[in-house]
Amino acid sequence: MITDSIINDFSITVGTVNGSGSQTSNLTLQRALFKMGIPVSGKNLFPSNIQGLPTWYTIRVSKDGYLARSETTEVMVAMNAATFAEDQAAVAPGGVFFYADDIEQAITRSDIVAYPMPVEKLARESDAPPNLRGYIANMVYVGVLAHILDIHIDRIRQALDFHFNGKEKPIALNYGVVQNAMAWAAENLVKTDPFRVQAMDATDGYIMASGNTAGALGAIYGGVQFVSWYPITPATSLAESLNQYLPMLRKDPATGKNTYAVIQAEDELAAIGMAVGAGWGGLRSLTSTSGPGLSLMTEYAGMAYYAEVPLVIWDIQRMGPSTGLPTRTSQGDVNLVYYLSQGDTMHVVLLPGSANECFEFGWRAFDYAERLQTPVFVLSDLDLGMNVWMTPPFEYPNTEIDRGKVLWEEDLGKIENWGRYLDPDGDGIPYRTLPGNRHPRGAYFARGTGHDEYANYSEDPDVWERGMERLRAKFETARGMMPKPEIVTKDEADIGVIAFGSTDPAVREAQDHLADDGLPIDYMRLRALPVCDEVRDFVRSHRRVYVVEMNRDGQLHQILSLETPDRAANLKSLSKNNGLPLTADWIEGAILAEERK
Amino acid sequence: MVTQRNPQVNLVNLSKTDYRGDPTTLCQGCGHNSISSQIIAACYELNIPPEKLVKFSGIGCSSKAPTYFLNRSFGFNGLHGRMPSLATGAMFADTTLIGIGMSGDGDTVSIGMGQFKHVMRRNLPLVYIVANNGVYGLTKGQFSATAEEGLALKGQGQNPYMPIDIVWEAVVGRATFVARSFAGDPKQVRELLKAALSHRGIAVLDIISPCVTFNNQDDSHHSYAWGRNHEIALHELAYVPPAEEIMVEYAEGESKEVDMHDGSRIVLRKLGADYDPTDRSKILTMLEEANRKQELITGLIYINTGQKSLFNLYHLPDEPLNRLSPDRIRPPRETIAKVNAMMF
Numbered sequence: 001m002i003t004d005s006i007i008n009d010f011s012i013t014v015g016t017v018n019g020s021g022s023q024t025s026n027l028t029l030q031r032a033l034f035k036m037g038i039p040v041s042g043k044n045l046f047p048s049n050i051q052g053l054p055t056w057y058t059i060r061v062s063k064d065g066y067l068a069r070s071e072t073t074e075v076m077v078a079m080n081a082a083t084f085a086e087d088q089a090a091v092a093p094g095g096v097f098f099y100a101d102d103i104e105q106a107i108t109r110s111d112i113v114a115y116p117m118p119v120e121k122l123a124r125e126s127d128a129p130p131n132l133r134g135y136i137a138n139m140v141y142v143g144v145l146a147h148i149l150d151i152h153i154d155r156i157r158q159a160l161d162f163h164f165n166g167k168e169k170p171i172a173l174n175y176g177v178v179q180n181a182m183a184w185a186a187e188n189l190v191k192t193d194p195f196r197v198q199a200m201d202a203t204d205g206y207i208m209a210s211g212n213t214a215g216a217l218g219a220i221y222g223g224v225q226f227v228s229w230y231p232i233t234p235a236t237s238l239a240e241s242l243n244q245y246l247p248m249l250r251k252d253p254a255t256g257k258n259t260y261a262v263i264q265a266e267d268e269l270a271a272i273g274m275a276v277g278a279g280w281g282g283l284r285s286l287t288s289t290s291g292p293g294l295s296l297m298t299e300y301a302g303m304a305y306y307a308e309v310p311l312v313i314w315d316i317q318r319m320g321p322s323t324g325l326p327t328r329t330s331q332g333d334v335n336l337v338y339y340l341s342q343g344d345t346m347h348v349v350l351l352p353g354s355a356n357e358c359f360e361f362g363w364r365a366f367d368y369a370e371r372l373q374t375p376v377f378v379l380s381d382l383d384l385g386m387n388v389w390m391t392p393p394f395e396y397p398n399t400e401i402d403r404g405k406v407l408w409e410e411d412l413g414k415i416e417n418w419g420r421y422l423d424p425d426g427d428g429i430p431y432r433t434l435p436g437n438r439h440p441r442g443a444y445f446a447r448g449t450g451h452d453e454y455a456n457y458s459e460d461p462d463v464w465e466r467g468m469e470r471l472r473a474k475f476e477t478a479r480g481m482m483p484k485p486e487i488v489t490k491d492e493a494d495i496g497v498i499a500f501g502s503t504d505p506a507v508r509e510a511q512d513h514l515a516d517d518g519l520p521i522d523y524m525r526l527r528a529l530p531v532c533d534e535v536r537d538f539v540r541s542h543r544r545v546y547v548v549e550m551n552r553d554g555q556l557h558q559i560l561s562l563e564t565p566d567r568a569a570n571l572k573s574l575s576k577n578n579g580l581p582l583t584a585d586w587i588e589g590a591i592l593a594e595e596r597k
Numbered sequence: 598m599v600t601q602r603n604p605q606v607n608l609v610n611l612s613k614t615d616y617r618g619d620p621t622t623l624c625q626g627c628g629h630n631s632i633s634s635q636i637i638a639a640c641y642e643l644n645i646p647p648e649k650l651v652k653f654s655g656i657g658c659s660s661k662a663p664t665y666f667l668n669r670s671f672g673f674n675g676l677h678g679r680m681p682s683l684a685t686g687a688m689f690a691d692t693t694l695i696g697i698g699m700s701g702d703g704d705t706v707s708i709g710m711g712q713f714k715h716v717m718r719r720n721l722p723l724v725y726i727v728a729n730n731g732v733y734g735l736t737k738g739q740f741s742a743t744a745e746e747g748l749a750l751k752g753q754g755q756n757p758y759m760p761i762d763i764v765w766e767a768v769v770g771r772a773t774f775v776a777r778s779f780a781g782d783p784k785q786v787r788e789l790l791k792a793a794l795s796h797r798g799i800a801v802l803d804i805i806s807p808c809v810t811f812n813n814q815d816d817s818h819h820s821y822a823w824g825r826n827h828e829i830a831l832h833e834l835a836y837v838p839p840a841e842e843i844m845v846e847y848a849e850g851e852s853k854e855v856d857m858h859d860g861s862r863i864v865l866r867k868l869g870a871d872y873d874p875t876d877r878s879k880i881l882t883m884l885e886e887a888n889r890k891q892e893l894i895t896g897l898i899y900i901n902t903g904q905k906s907l908f909n910l911y912h913l914p915d916e917p918l919n920r921l922s923p924d925r926i927r928p929p930r931e932t933i934a935k936v937n938a939m940m941f
Contacts, residue, residue, distance in 0.1 A: 031941055034941075159941075162941050207937050207940040207941065208940055208941045209940045209941075213940070217936060220928065221927055221928060221933075222927075223923065223926035223927050225689075225918050225921075225926060226686060226689055226918075228682075228685075228686060245936075249928040249932060249936070250926070250928065252914050252921070252925055253924070253925060253929075254914070254925060255914045255915070255916075257912055257913055257914040258911060258912045258913055258914075259914070259918065259921055259925055259926050260918075260926075261689050261911045261913065261918075263685070263719075265682065265715075266711055266712070266714075266715040267711065269679060269682070270679070270681075270682040270711070270712055270715065271682075272682075273675070273676070273679045273681075273682025273683050273685075273686065273712070274682045274683070274685045274686035275686055276675075276683060276686060277673070277675075277682065277683040277684060277685060277686025277687035277688070277689075278686035278687060278689055278690060279686070280673060280683075280686075280687055280690075281686065281687040281688070281689065281690025281691065281919055282690050282691075282919030283686075283689060283690050283918055283919055284926065285686065299676055299679070300676060300679065303675070303676060307673075393937040393940075394933060394936060394937055394940075395933070396930050396933040397927070400923065401923035401926070401927055403923070433671075434690065434691075434919050435651050435671040435687060435690055435691055435694060435919070436648075436690065436691035436693070436694055436917050436919060436920070437648065437671075438646070438648045438649075439648075440648070440669055442648065442671075443647070443648065443668070443669050443670055443671045443672070444671065444672075445652075445663070445664055445671075445672040445673070445674065446671075446672065446673040446674070447673070447674040448674070448675070448676065449674065457664065
């Protein structure tokens with residue numbers, strides 16, 4: 001018997017074996033729900049392995065538009081015998097358990113609804129050649145779920161059309177299995193659970209994209225000209241997206257030739273070395289990596305800081321230290337990138353909080369890098385980078401490309417006294433020239449060793465201090481230039497939360513729930529480091545401020561404590577570090593626990 | 598009034614002074630200074646405007662050298678062993694420029710072996726000079742990876758390891774131009790430099806460049822004395838610029854010519870046994886034999902002008918990438934809708 005329906009507000013988790021092709025099925029479900037107009041998010045919780053280990057995919061449908069991971073799973077799909085028992089145990093009371101009926105294990109819970117699915121049988125009966133049957137079998141659960149949850153079949157068709165890029169044969173094959181599974185379910189299953197979906201119009205005007213795809217496209221609109229990279233999870237798909245879209249979007253209108261070059265380097269140190277060379281040469285230059293690669297890049301990152309070379313470095317964070325958890329998300333590189341390299345190195349960091357913002361920072365990063373003549377880090381993470389998000393459409397850049405202070409032949413002709421590291425404007429930013437400049441006074445010798453204002457080698461103590469002070473002044477200029485934080489207030493809030501990056505959906509959801517429970521909080525989402533005055537004001541204007549982040553040591557909390565030493569006692573670190581995307585439940589619980597102390 | 602043409606200028610109207618660098622701070626007698634002088638001479642004689650050339654280096658005594666030549670050229674003194682990657686990226690900015698990379702034996706085959714191998718594999722147009730002295734000079738006299746087994750150095754004892762042969766590594770690494778020379782043989786260094794500067798691809802020059810302070814004992818394989826007494830030149834090498842006649846006639850079989858892409862030619866006059874630098878297959882045997890006989894083989898060891906350079910693989914516009922206007926590097930506004938439609 002069906003009690004009150006639960007519509008558009010639950011989580012689906014699919015437990016499968018990795019390498020079995022389930023990603024196609026999971027994305028098909030997610031996209032079909034999106035096309036039904038229902039806010040939806042999907043997260044791939046996968047092992048560092050190619051084939052044979054357990055993997056899960058969670059899909060959250062939320063009529064209220066909450067896209068964070070949920071702590072609970074109401075609808076479980078068990079396709080993996082190895083995790084059958086644990087998957088069954090994980091279903092929320094009153095939830096649903098779909099399982100492949102060839103797994104001969106007992107249903108032990110009486111507080112959930114269990115539906116068997118004849119996965120092997122339907123796969124065998126399909127037109128699929130034997131070598132594809134294993135993959136196609138995953139479409140069975142798409143069909144069964146579609147019937148039980150009311151997912152529209154034409155939306156599934158639309159998702160398959162997209163996934164297979166309009167190729168008739170695989171579309172027909174997969175769609176056939178979905179249809180057969182739906183028909184089987186209609187004939188053989190009686191719905192006794194309350195969960196279903198219903199079309200809405202809440203996704204109108206949105207697109208679906210991963211942060212890495214968005215970042216790559218943003219870079220292309222930012223005029224990226226040189227990319228050097230080395231494969232590493234979870235950053236690989238950013239470079240691969242550049243390879244995919246650059247040929248489409250970046251043929252020179254004048255000559256039809258390529259206005260870019262991409263090199264897969266021999267390691268990350270070579271990747272950044274090439275990017276530094278290209279940035280110095282006057283190209284909009286980019287490399288993308290994750291923590292272990294960043295460790296290798298450290299040496300050149302410091303040189304780029306000191307020699308003042310613009311380039312953009314994407315760090316798609318995964319769990320460290322060391323090799324850590326290569327396929328699990330984290331925000332553990334905040335301190336690493338902020339201070340990357342020996343000596344008093346300080347870097348400018350962009351903190352995108354959505355796929356859309358990955359696109360925006362994708363192009364803006366070059367303007368900051370060239371304007372400031374320094375490496376700009378874009379700190380994303382596995383959750384934001386690799387998962388597919390519903391996000392507002394990408395917007396064409398609303399400012400002109402800013403190449404910064406570059407002098408060509410005719411400019412030098414008008415300047416008597418040019419020195420590569422002179423600061424004539426007083427903003428800490430010097431003027432640079434680029435190789436190929438034919439003016440006899442245009443050349444200079446760049447180096448990571450001590451140099452004076454004219455780029456000559458110098459070990460003079462005063463010259464050294466002067467240079468480092470100017471770099472600090474430049475960093476202060478950056479402070480005022482970087483994107484301002486985004487603030488979401490609640491009436492009568494006197495406590496605040498500061499967070500950044502992929503935790504945004506969880507924090508917003510927690511903020512709403514806490515307000516409903518009588519604890520209004522203001523929320524500031526940082527979009528860049530170094531922080532600006534608004535951040536200090538926010539900290540000073542709230543009785544207590546929680547800094548929410550996904551690492552062990554509260555790294556952003558440390559930075560903010562240094563920025564507002566007078567309020568350090570009122571800054572509380574709330575950090576979680578288990579490799580899973582943060583949930584609103586955890587944030588609410590952590591804040592309430594503190595507030596009730 | 599008659600204006601007299603200054604006889605002390607080259608075809609691009611520059612004097613040798615225009616090719617100079619800062620005064621050297623290396624030790625007096627250092628082989629690297631001799632190499633710097635030959636770079637100046639070669640560029641002057643080839644009429645290369647200094648602004649058309651870019652210098653790169655890593656870390657070490659050798660890598661300080663680029664400030665001692667061509668002050669009017671851009672340069673970047675990079676990281677230890679990482680000059681090749683820096684040069685690779687930078688040269689994409691304007692592929693009409695000529696690159697010179699100055700490295701040492703420690704910089705290239707100890708810390709930098711990986712990047713050395715990969716820059717050869719990619720055939721980046723770059724004159725890659727290794728000033729090879731078998732010793733770490735700037736840190737005061739430790740063994741480098743090219744030091745011969747058994748070499749004794751003050752305070753270091755005896756080198757227990759086998760040496761790495763840079764030429765061997767370059768040949769095996771598929772470099773398209775491989776030469777060895779000796780800083781004590783400036784004429785050969787200069788002609789090889791000219792040939793290398795005309796090569797469209799990676800040109801590796803392993804130049805034995807004695808360290809007078811830490812490794813110049815007569816029996817050291819990287820000393821002036823050893824070089825003078827053991828050098829066996831494969832051929833007498835003459836670089837003939839484009840559109841110039843070959844002045845000397847050689848009898849049939851006495852010389853070999855190699856045509857370069859820019860119309861110049863390298864004329865190799867036979868000195869001893871027949872040697873064909875376009876044939877890769879016999880090089881290792883020749884080097885092995887020379888090692889056994891304790892000969893320092895110099896000259897153009899290998900050349901392949903048929904291999905595509907890195908830049909030929911990228912379908913780039915003729916105009917340097919670093920001079921493209923913003924409208925040529927940002928896709929037009931109307932494309933954004935198409936991109937959004939592709940996202941689902």
